[in-house]
Amino acid sequence: MDTTPPPPPTSGPGTPPGGSSRRGRRILYLAGGALAVVLGVAFLRPHSGGGGHRHAAGGDQPVAVATIGRGDMPVVLTELGTVVPITNVTVQSRIDGYLMQVLFTEGQHVHKGDLLALIDTRPYEVLLAQYEGQLAQDVAQLEAARVDNARYQRLIRQDSVAAMTAKDQQYKVEQLEGTVKADQALVDNEKLQITYCHIVAPVDGRVGIREVDMGNYITAGQTNGLVILTQMQPISVIFTLPENDIGPVATRLREGTPLPVEAWDSANLTRIATGQVSVLDSQIDTSTGTVRMRAIFANSQEELFPNQFVNARLLVSTDHDALLVPTNALQTGPNGQFVYVVKADSTVEVRNVKTGHANNTMTVVTDGVKDGERVVTDGVDHLRDGVKVTIPDATAPGAGSDAAHGGHGKKG
Numbered sequence: 001m002d003t004t005p006p007p008p009p010t011s012g013p014g015t016p017p018g019g020s021s022r023r024g025r026r027i028l029y030l031a032g033g034a035l036a037v038v039l040g041v042a043f044l045r046p047h048s049g050g051g052g053h054r055h056a057a058g059g060d061q062p063v064a065v066a067t068i069g070r071g072d073m074p075v076v077l078t079e080l081g082t083v084v085p086i087t088n089v090t091v092q093s094r095i096d097g098y099l100m101q102v103l104f105t106e107g108q109h110v111h112k113g114d115l116l117a118l119i120d121t122r123p124y125e126v127l128l129a130q131y132e133g134q135l136a137q138d139v140a141q142l143e144a145a146r147v148d149n150a151r152y153q154r155l156i157r158q159d160s161v162a163a164m165t166a167k168d169q170q171y172k173v174e175q176l177e178g179t180v181k182a183d184q185a186l187v188d189n190e191k192l193q194i195t196y197c198h199i200v201a202p203v204d205g206r207v208g209i210r211e212v213d214m215g216n217y218i219t220a221g222q223t224n225g226l227v228i229l230t231q232m233q234p235i236s237v238i239f240t241l242p243e244n245d246i247g248p249v250a251t252r253l254r255e256g257t258p259l260p261v262e263a264w265d266s267a268n269l270t271r272i273a274t275g276q277v278s279v280l281d282s283q284i285d286t287s288t289g290t291v292r293m294r295a296i297f298a299n300s301q302e303e304l305f306p307n308q309f310v311n312a313r314l315l316v317s318t319d320h321d322a323l324l325v326p327t328n329a330l331q332t333g334p335n336g337q338f339v340y341v342v343k344a345d346s347t348v349e350v351r352n353v354k355t356g357h358a359n360n361t362m363t364v365v366t367d368g369v370k371d372g373e374r375v376v377t378d379g380v381d382h383l384r385d386g387v388k389v390t391i392p393d394a395t396a397p398g399a400g401s402d403a404a405h406g407g408h409g410k411k412g
Helices: 020-042 051-056 122-157 163-196 242-255 399-403
Strands: 064-067 071-082 088-091 098-103 114-120 199-200 203-209 227-230 235-242 260-264 271-280 290-299 309-326 331-334 336-342 350-353 354-358 362-367 373-380
Touching: 020 163, 071 354, 071 362, 122 163, 163 199, 235 242, 235 271, 235 309, 242 271, 242 309, 260 290, 290 309, 309 354, 309 373, 336 354
Parallel strands: none
Antiparallel strands: 064 373, 071 235, 071 309, 088 227, 098 114, 114 199, 203 227, 235 290, 260 271, 260 309, 271 290, 309 362, 331 336, 336 350, 336 373, 354 362
């Protein structure tokens, strides 16, 4: 039997060795790329039942609307302010001495003239006795000199004494009168020092934390004094007003019209107290372009505390019968603020508007819309001029009317 292996296959005419293998790989690569393209197109193509297809087919855009109406708009300026006592006194001693008694309790409310502390009076009482004795001695000498002077004046008329002697006696009387007056001043001064030993409250107010304990030697005008006395009732709030707003405020003050001011907490969430403007400062701060104002608050319950930061809301005036639009209906574009007005055919129209004063919910509109027109307040993200809209809540009883007029006449 012939065991010789058969010869290897040979390529066809004109075909290089290995050509068939390369063509096979190329076909596989092309087939894989085509499959990837088909899968990508199928994944990214919108589904026939999707919401996007329905919207493209002309579906209406749901929105919320409000009706424009008229009402009162308070013109309120909100500025940062600081609670400042009308009177804040550092109680100090006017003399030197040992502090014998402290007659107040920390945090106590005191009245003008109440005794707060007592300094040792004995050194001044000793000096007072000394000066009173010297005064008595000089008064006696003055009386004796006056008697002698009266006698000399009679003798000079009788030509019984030298004129020079009578004149000298008259000068002696005048000298002793001066001495008595100086002695009296020393006596009065010591009485005043004893009065200063009794430290009294200069104003009504609340005393703070004691700075000096009983038994210490204190000096006149020492740093920090004895205690700080603060007037709490009434109390004031100092705040600044931009120079552009000075005109209306100054006019109201000149007319004698009270300007109400509300003090709100630092977060501007809670009203603390109500007062009114007392004075507008006399000059503008050139570095900030503002002028200071002071408002007075009764502070009967001590709601306001010295150096507390508050938001002062100043009611300047009230715009009556103003055209009001909800603030959330206003949009901002390249030409300024605008609104989407819903027309009778349920399509929207872009309307540029001019605005005035505003509060948290409503804004005064001076041009661009009319009373009774409806504006879009929610759902404006996909709106454009001419888009047709639906109002889902339009069939609810009183829906559009209540939403539109709920903020009218509200005090901001």
